[in-house]
Amino acid sequence: MGMEGIGARVARKEDKRFLTGKGRYTDDMVVAGMKFAYFVRSPHAHAKITGIDAAAAKAMPGVIDVLDGRQLQADGIGNLICGWMIHSKDGSPMKMGAWRPLAVDTVRYVGDAVAIVVADSAAEARDAAEAVIVDYDELPAVTTSLAALGDGAPQIHPEAPGNLIFDWQIGDALAADKAIAEAAHVTEIEILNNRLSPNPMEPRATLGIYDSAEDHFTCYTTSQNPHVARLVMSAFYNVAPENKLRVIAPDVGGGFGSKIYIYPEEIVCLWASKKTGVPVKWTSDRTEAFLTDAHGRDHVSKVKMAFDKDHRITALKVDTIANLGAYMSLFSSAVPTYLYATLLSGQYAIPAIHANVRTVYTNTVPVDAYRGAGRPEATYLLERTMETAARELGLSPAELRRKNFIRSFPYQTPVIMTYDAGDYEASLNAAMQAADWDGFAARRAEAERRGKKRGIGMSCYIEACGIAPSQAVGSLGAGVGLWESAEVRVNAVGTIEVLTGSHSHGQGHETTFAQLVADRLGVPISSVNIVHGDTDKVQMGMGTYGSRSGAVGMSAIVKALDKVEMKAKKIAAHLMEADESDIVIENGELKVAGTDKVLPWFQVALAAYTAHNLPAGMEPGLKESAFYDPSNFTFPAGCYIAEVEIDPETGKTEIVQFVAADDFGNIINPLIVEGQVHGGLAQGIGQALLEEVRYDEATGQILTASYMDYAMPRADDLPSFTLSHQNTPCPGNPLGIKGCGEAGAIGSPPALINAITDAIGIKYLTMPATPLKVWTALQGAAMPMAAE
Amino acid sequence: MYATSYHRASSVGEAVNLRASHDEGRYVSGGMTLIATMKQRLAAPSDLIDLRHIADLRGISVEGRSVRIGAATPHADVAGSAALRTVCPALCHLAGLIGDPHVRNMGTIGGSVANNDPAADYPSAVLALNATVVTDRREIAADDFFLGMFDTALEEAEMITAFRFEAPEKAGYAKFPNPASRYAITGVFVAKTAGGARVAVTGAGSSGVFRVPEMEAALLSSWAPESVANVSVDPAQLMSDLHATAEYRANLVRVMAKRAVQASL
Numbered sequence A: 001m002g003m004e005g006i007g008a009r010v011a012r013k014e015d016k017r018f019l020t021g022k023g024r025y026t027d028d029m030v031v032a033g034m035k036f037a038y039f040v041r042s043p044h045a046h047a048k049i050t051g052i053d054a055a056a057a058k059a060m061p062g063v064i065d066v067l068d069g070r071q072l073q074a075d076g077i078g079n080l081i082c083g084w085m086i087h088s089k090d091g092s093p094m095k096m097g098a099w100r101p102l103a104v105d106t107v108r109y110v111g112d113a114v115a116i117v118v119a120d121s122a123a124e125a126r127d128a129a130e131a132v133i134v135d136y137d138e139l140p141a142v143t144t145s146l147a148a149l150g151d152g153a154p155q156i157h158p159e160a161p162g163n164l165i166f167d168w169q170i171g172d173a174l175a176a177d178k179a180i181a182e183a184a185h186v187t188e189i190e191i192l193n194n195r196l197s198p199n200p201m202e203p204r205a206t207l208g209i210y211d212s213a214e215d216h217f218t219c220y221t222t223s224q225n226p227h228v229a230r231l232v233m234s235a236f237y238n239v240a241p242e243n244k245l246r247v248i249a250p251d252v253g254g255g256f257g258s259k260i261y262i263y264p265e266e267i268v269c270l271w272a273s274k275k276t277g278v279p280v281k282w283t284s285d286r287t288e289a290f291l292t293d294a295h296g297r298d299h300v301s302k303v304k305m306a307f308d309k310d311h312r313i314t315a316l317k318v319d320t321i322a323n324l325g326a327y328m329s330l331f332s333s334a335v336p337t338y339l340y341a342t343l344l345s346g347q348y349a350i351p352a353i354h355a356n357v358r359t360v361y362t363n364t365v366p367v368d369a370y371r372g373a374g375r376p377e378a379t380y381l382l383e384r385t386m387e388t389a390a391r392e393l394g395l396s397p398a399e400l401r402r403k404n405f406i407r408s409f410p411y412q413t414p415v416i417m418t419y420d421a422g423d424y425e426a427s428l429n430a431a432m433q434a435a436d437w438d439g440f441a442a443r444r445a446e447a448e449r450r451g452k453k454r455g456i457g458m459s460c461y462i463e464a465c466g467i468a469p470s471q472a473v474g475s476l477g478a479g480v481g482l483w484e485s486a487e488v489r490v491n492a493v494g495t496i497e498v499l500t501g502s503h504s505h506g507q508g509h510e511t512t513f514a515q516l517v518a519d520r521l522g523v524p525i526s527s528v529n530i531v532h533g534d535t536d537k538v539q540m541g542m543g544t545y546g547s548r549s550g551a552v553g554m555s556a557i558v559k560a561l562d563k564v565e566m567k568a569k570k571i572a573a574h575l576m577e578a579d580e581s582d583i584v585i586e587n588g589e590l591k592v593a594g595t596d597k598v599l600p601w602f603q604v605a606l607a608a609y610t611a612h613n614l615p616a617g618m619e620p621g622l623k624e625s626a627f628y629d630p631s632n633f634t635f636p637a638g639c640y641i642a643e644v645e646i647d648p649e650t651g652k653t654e655i656v657q658f659v660a661a662d663d664f665g666n667i668i669n670p671l672i673v674e675g676q677v678h679g680g681l682a683q684g685i686g687q688a689l690l691e692e693v694r695y696d697e698a699t700g701q702i703l704t705a706s707y708m709d710y711a712m713p714r715a716d717d718l719p720s721f722t723l724s725h726q727n728t729p730c731p732g733n734p735l736g737i738k739g740c741g742e743a744g745a746i747g748s749p750p751a752l753i754n755a756i757t758d759a760i761g762i763k764y765l766t767m768p769a770t771p772l773k774v775w776t777a778l779q780g781a782a783m784p785m786a787a788e
Numbered sequence B: 001m002y003a004t005s006y007h008r009a010s011s012v013g014e015a016v017n018l019r020a021s022h023d024e025g026r027y028v029s030g031g032m033t034l035i036a037t038m039k040q041r042l043a044a045p046s047d048l049i050d051l052r053h054i055a056d057l058r059g060i061s062v063e064g065r066s067v068r069i070g071a072a073t074p075h076a077d078v079a080g081s082a083a084l085r086t087v088c089p090a091l092c093h094l095a096g097l098i099g100d101p102h103v104r105n106m107g108t109i110g111g112s113v114a115n116n117d118p119a120a121d122y123p124s125a126v127l128a129l130n131a132t133v134v135t136d137r138r139e140i141a142a143d144d145f146f147l148g149m150f151d152t153a154l155e156e157a158e159m160i161t162a163f164r165f166e167a168p169e170k171a172g173y174a175k176f177p178n179p180a181s182r183y184a185i186t187g188v189f190v191a192k193t194a195g196g197a198r199v200a201v202t203g204a205g206s207s208g209v210f211r212v213p214e215m216e217a218a219l220l221s222s223w224a225p226e227s228v229a230n231v232s233v234d235p236a237q238l239m240s241d242l243h244a245t246a247e248y249r250a251n252l253v254r255v256m257a258k259r260a261v262q263a264s265l
């Protein structure tokens, strides 16, 4: 593998910049004449706008202009869209209500943008925003999906009667019903997946710059996919044609999904820059982030799982309601459908599966993909059900899972996916061994003597990464293709720039992608630069989410490197008068195999650019690009085990050990992969024990809009994790890698809830398992059913 | 934050005069509460009178068993004071549980007690230790100082300068932190003082910090965890919010009281 090649534990190149405060984020960008924006936002969850009076605000010191939704509409700026079409089971298309970048007649959640104030300073803009008088006629609001579907619920969008966006299904209902009717045992459970706020460290920000000389826009933004941002802003929002719009996502401080989408602020700041003639910058504060960053999860499900007399699963039937909030965010329709229900087979051979999913509007922040996106919901549902079934059937959780594991590949599930490779038992065994599962009874007895309740729980997760291929996702309703692009530019001195259409916002591309080049060419990673996040530099790309940068993005780089190598070998063969097929690339040199003839890499690069002596007919230069469209998803999988101790006097849960055994296929940089798992586990543990967005159901006000009430995991909430890796290389891509970014967040919540319910001996416990809830359960109080 | 004028006072007298001449002015000590509130535009003082540079307001002195803590002493100094640790380690422990290192290095005991947040830690110690709140103009007994949530006996422009108390024979503090804010959902400070046993509860009461006479009586007859373990507190006088119901808080009062006594031994 070499010191810096594939598999090496290389420290991240980008960390020096980040750790010394030298990262360059959107809010760090300063351009001449730049002014500042503040958004006037709705204080109501649901109201009619009856008037906007900005006269006083416009007269305030430093104010350049105040602009509202009518002006935006008059200028032909389009509505925000959801880019994935889902059809209901009756064949009708999803019922998308209009999402105007600035509300015109109606506001639909607390935080809905109503007007933008542009001023000399952010403080003046904010002062003036307070002086904008918006008259509202308040309407009744609804915040939960169940209430939104109820009789007489407030109607949120005229396009979606009864607030129902779509009523979709997948799988075979008849087969599932038949198997359930004939089953030896049916486990029934209700599952609630709590609503989360993504909380990236860097809040969203954007800087819109209109250049009247060129009639050209530049948008700096905190985006996970700047090219998609440009595409939709051009094609749907009429901001500017693509050739007149440059989108730059510089250093981005975390996204977790929330920065995939285009939000109103980018569009409005670009438009406002043209309107006012000054560059307009907006930076969210933390409260605004809670109020406007797309939330995650919020599912309510009913589950039936059927078993035969040998404890083999014969069917799974799921009925889910997903809360999509006040508007359909960019990929919101895909999350509770193709990213969720297609994973409901888990690691198990289930002959019949049927899932029905209804999505609904509520007067809450739009809900979209958040780390894992659909797959955590599927895993939580399945693994809570499996654990409950094992308890009902009197089997050990491991035994029930072993009985049902898929063991031969490829495996076609009844819900679209074809799993390509895996060894689920290997991860299960590794995790149980690492956790000393067999010693648990003794540990529990010891804890009992200390007055503590100890429990253990497992979760066997599967996820689908690198969402693809383009043709397949297109047939399922995606508005985009899901390939990736790469360009490898070898400079005349042999240093290398790799351009990628994926985007790094914490994943470590600058290191791992350079390691790939180092591995192939034997050059040091210091001579390789990764370029991303700028539509003027990288022609096109699909960005980063769904753990796709490695499996898809690096595969594109492999293809481009193949071409570069081929050309370099041709040049070297020509210069050394050897046969092209005898040239090998090793340690930064091109050699004629079996001889002592050798040319350093930089000389071949230089030869390509001097072009003094190239093979006949060869073009000068050494630069190649490639597009890679995968043939399938990749399927990382693993087994997580949580062991907890509960203080029965307070209900507080302490995680005494957490074991993660993951199969990510081949690994480029174990250090970075471990970091990704740690981060994912922290977020999964956050979901299981701490985090939840809460609304006041009567008023629609968000109750958890700061860290005083929204509990983020801190270092001392987490144990030291025990990690291991199993490896069944992915057969579908040239590097055999599967992806690791979301696994921790997907696999950990059910392991924890299974452990806690094991410790206190109850069936139902909703996330987050706060001390209050656990203590209440311990008092013997009936736990509310999930879908109460 | 709205515009404000900043004044750095160098003596108590100067600060009090400055404050008295600005109706809409406020003292700022560590700023850990006030500045955050101003940033959220929930407070808009016209003038800030900074107390942190007044030498008399800072520092901890221990003479025999008499303790004096200046109002502008940061939590970190209280947590780390060797002299205080020898006579009242429970107070050092309490200060070390407040917020995070940044907050402990900025936030001050005077600011915390003047603010009287119902979930703050210090009020329970001041009340249980039967401390005297010394101000620029008088001395106020702890029992007379805390009037309710965010409400104290301080008059307009009155400044806390110090806290004085006799070190207790035994004292302990146990806190159950809010999972989000890490303020106290319930914190109980117990002290065996010359005047008897005192038990003060913060975080739980619907009108701020309060004493539990039944627990005090039980501890007077026997200073042992079991004495308080079964003394119940009426949930009707406790807060209910997202993080804890009144019933849960009532339970925590008992459990934390027991643990505080345990810690005092």
Ligand SMILES: Cc1cc2nc3c(=O)[nH]c(=O)nc-3n(C[C@H](O)[C@H](O)[C@H](O)COP(=O)(O)OP(=O)(O)OC[C@H]3O[C@@H](n4cnc5c(N)ncnc54)[C@H](O)[C@@H]3O)c2cc1C
Pocket: B026, B027, B028, B029, B030, B031, B032, B033, B034, B035, B036, B051, B071, B072, B097, B098, B099, B100, B103, B106, B107, B108, B109, B110, B111, B112, B114, B115, B117, B119, B120, B121, B122, B154, B158, B159, B160, B161, B181, B182, B183, B184
């Ligand atoms: C992230 C975070 C976590 C925290 N966690 C905790 C916690 O776990 N437990 C806890 O108890 N607290 C916590 N706090 C609050 C912290 O302890 C504050 O320092 C304290 O509440 C206020 O003290 P201060 O010196 O910062 O006062 P300031 O913010 O400066 O002032 C607070 C108020 O007191 C007034 N005031 C200040 N000094 C005086 C004086 N000498 N005389 C009269 N009035 C005065 C001010 O005018 C103002 O109204 C936390 C704060 C933060 C930011």
